[in-house]
Amino acid sequence: MTLLPNYKDIVELIKKGATIEAQEKIMELREGALEVQEENIRLREKVKELEDKLNKKENVIWEAPFYWRKDGDKKDGPFCAQCYDKAGNLIRPLDHKNGVWTCPTCKNIYKDSSYRDPSPQSGSHGWDAFT
Numbered sequence: 001m002t003l004l005p006n007y008k009d010i011v012e013l014i015k016k017g018a019t020i021e022a023q024e025k026i027m028e029l030r031e032g033a034l035e036v037q038e039e040n041i042r043l044r045e046k047v048k049e050l051e052d053k054l055n056k057k058e059n060v061i062w063e064a065p066f067y068w069r070k071d072g073d074k075k076d077g078p079f080c081a082q083c084y085d086k087a088g089n090l091i092r093p094l095d096h097k098n099g100v101w102t103c104p105t106c107k108n109i110y111k112d113s114s115y116r117d118p119s120p121q122s123g124s125h126g127w128d129a130f131t
């Protein structure tokens with residue numbers, strides 16, 4: 001894109017009575033404005049294209065404690081929440097098969113819904129015999 005003529009310069013030219021030169025500058029200005037408009041349209045198209053791509057590719061959903069990527073009907077994951085929140089990286093945590101997951105990158109420890117606390121809880125179990 002060429003540098004647009006300065007509006008002040010045009011005013012100066014008119015003041016000096018140099019109307020031909022001023023007209024030339026005004027023409028330049030109009031051409032410049034058209035260029036800017038066209039570029040604006042191109043950029044808008046590009047932004048839309050990238051947004052569409054992003055939405056399609058990174059259809060990331062949150063299901064505590066992880067992120068998942070939805071790909072049509074399929075669900076890919078899980079991915080470390082901390083890494084995604086921090087840097088937008090989809091990192092697969094390691095499954096320790098007991099409901100515990102660890103992220104190889106940020107070392108965060110996750111417990112999913114299958115995790116059972118190893119220390120016995122005093123709950124309602126003792127009362128089952130009476131009902």
Ligand SMILES: [Zn+2]
Nearest residue numbers: 080083103106
């Ligand atoms: Zn992580």
